[in-house]
Amino acid sequence: MAEICLCILSPRFPKPNEESKAMKDHLTRRGFIRTAAAGSAALTWLSARQSPLVFAAEADKPALLGGTPVHKGGWVRWPQWRESWEPEVLKVLRSGRWFRGSGENVAQFETAYAQLLGAKRCLATASGTTALLVALHVMDVDAGDEVIVSPYTFIATYNAILINKALPVFADTDPASLTMDPASIESRITDRTRAILPVHIYGMPCDMDPINAIAKKHKLAVVEDACQAWLGEYKGRKCGTLGDLGCFSFQESKHLPSGEGGAVTSDSDDLVDRCQSFHNCGRSFGGFKGSGYFTRGGNYRMQHFQAVILLQQMDKLVQETARRRESADYLTAQLKQIPGIQPARLPENSRAVWHLYPFRYDAQQFNGLSRGKFMQALNAEGIPCGGGYSEQYNDGLLDETINSRGFKRLFSAERLKAYRESFQELKGNRQVCATTVAVTQNMLLAERGDIEHIIAAVRKIHAHSAALAKA
Numbered sequence: 001m002a003e004i005c006l007c008i009l010s011p012r013f014p015k016p017n018e019e020s021k022a023m024k025d026h027l028t029r030r031g032f033i034r035t036a037a038a039g040s041a042a043l044t045w046l047s048a049r050q051s052p053l054v055f056a057a058e059a060d061k062p063a064l065l066g067g068t069p070v071h072k073g074g075w076v077r078w079p080q081w082r083e084s085w086e087p088e089v090l091k092v093l094r095s096g097r098w099f100r101g102s103g104e105n106v107a108q109f110e111t112a113y114a115q116l117l118g119a120k121r122c123l124a125t126a127s128g129t130t131a132l133l134v135a136l137h138v139m140d141v142d143a144g145d146e147v148i149v150s151p152y153t154f155i156a157t158y159n160a161i162l163i164n165k166a167l168p169v170f171a172d173t174d175p176a177s178l179t180m181d182p183a184s185i186e187s188r189i190t191d192r193t194r195a196i197l198p199v200h201i202y203g204m205p206c207d208m209d210p211i212n213a214i215a216k217k218h219k220l221a222v223v224e225d226a227c228q229a230w231l232g233e234y235k236g237r238k239c240g241t242l243g244d245l246g247c248f249s250f251q252e253s254k255h256l257p258s259g260e261g262g263a264v265t266s267d268s269d270d271l272v273d274r275c276q277s278f279h280n281c282g283r284s285f286g287g288f289k290g291s292g293y294f295t296r297g298g299n300y301r302m303q304h305f306q307a308v309i310l311l312q313q314m315d316k317l318v319q320e321t322a323r324r325r326e327s328a329d330y331l332t333a334q335l336k337q338i339p340g341i342q343p344a345r346l347p348e349n350s351r352a353v354w355h356l357y358p359f360r361y362d363a364q365q366f367n368g369l370s371r372g373k374f375m376q377a378l379n380a381e382g383i384p385c386g387g388g389y390s391e392q393y394n395d396g397l398l399d400e401t402i403n404s405r406g407f408k409r410l411f412s413a414e415r416l417k418a419y420r421e422s423f424q425e426l427k428g429n430r431q432v433c434a435t436t437v438a439v440t441q442n443m444l445l446a447e448r449g450d451i452e453h454i455i456a457a458v459r460k461i462h463a464h465s466a467a468l469a470k471a
């Protein structure tokens with residue numbers, strides 16, 4: 001999804017490595033204070049009445065019908081790099097020590113990332129997918145097992161379970177929060193269920209207390225897919241430290257990017273020693289001796305080039321997370337006032353990091369303007385957006401799985417038939433897939449004036465929805 005959104009966005013990006021004025025401003029304290037101060041003044045004023053910008057925008061024709069777009073500039077480019085990072089990257093290049101076993105950068109990153117999250121340990125991996133593969137293996141998810149998982153996620157979450165020859169059994173999605181509905185988990189547990197895999201989608205924490213309580217009651221492992229949730233928080237603890245193991249992605253579109261990359265985090269030395277072993281061809285590690293020198297394992301190692309790029313971005317991630325939160329809070333306060341727009345509800349005492357900023361769209365409140373046309377109109381206003389994930393379990397991947405030789409051997413025909421039919425029960429997820437609209441994280445790094453454009457564009461479309469619906 002993130003990749004799809006960035007494809008939509010790319011024509012609007014400034015040239016690679018060109019730092020936009022907005023971004024430069026955000027990186028200076030003065031710029032930050034100026035923007036924040038202007039923002040809070042605007043917020044106070046706006047809560048009383050509409051801003052002149054919104055008023056002017058509403059009066060104008062929608063861009064889709066020939067009017068002037070609300071937002072004419074670009075958006076903050078992504079990913080970013082700084083010249084100041086180059087010496088560290090060059091150092092690795094010139095050292096000739098590129099593989100994890102012959103240098104220290106990956107281990108340094110593991111220490112820094114664990115500290116940042118307040119986790120005891122971290123293992124760096126080649127990607128988020130490999131982090132999930134390692135975590136599921138270590139939690140003993142084996143051929144013929146079942147894993148209860150959020151359906152509303154990037155397809156890699158499904159695939160990590162399938163590659164372990166286990167069945168992804170979908171809990172329903174809570175339409176208000178867009179995350180796993182804890183109330184839908186227990187009825188899906190069978191004698192094959194081994195683990196629960198909640199996904200903190202778009203950086204919004206799942207409601208982990210009830211999920212962990214169910215896991216404890218049924219003796220199931222909890223592997224968090226925190227691949228979009230670096231620094232997300234639930235009741236004072238970071239996403240990725242709330243279950244047995246947490247998995248992260250550092251792919252290029254992510255808030256902490258290194259092209260590819262991933263991590264597994266945990267407070268358990270034993271589990272991370274096992275992860276270390278499995279990700280390094282099954283070599284014994286720390287307290288984990290396995291069955292001698294080698295146990296089962298693969299090569300899922302991170303390279304030092306990835307690690308040094310990540311190490312440069314720790315402070316940047318913290319600062320930008322605060323910035324995205326500020327923009328998202330402002331968007332939520334304003335957008336929820338527009339009939340038919342419902343921002344996501346977060347669990348109590350939690351903080352999202354907004355890999356995407358989603359809201360649910362009710363076409364009825366927009367004179368029947370379809371979601372597709374609403375998004376077209378928003379794009380025409382200079383606000384790139386997408387519809388989020390679709391009902392991917394209907395897209396063929398799971399039919400192919402059910403019909404594969406391996407899965408037919410591992411599961412009875414009755415189980416696979418009931419499994420296929422169970423997708424129809426995912427009513428909350430269907431609703432979320434049909435009604436969500438989202439903008440991407442890089443847009444939340446923009447100046448307050450640009451964030452105002454997002455609100456003004458939605459208001460303008462609302463004001464002209466009857467004409468747009470007819471066009």
Ligand SMILES: Cc1ncc(COP(=O)(O)O)c(C=O)c1O
Nearest residue numbers: 127128129154156157227249251
């Ligand atoms: C929710 C989620 N899970 C897993 C992954 C897989 O991570 P990677 O692309 O680094 O393999 C991603 C990456 O996009 C993701 O967003």
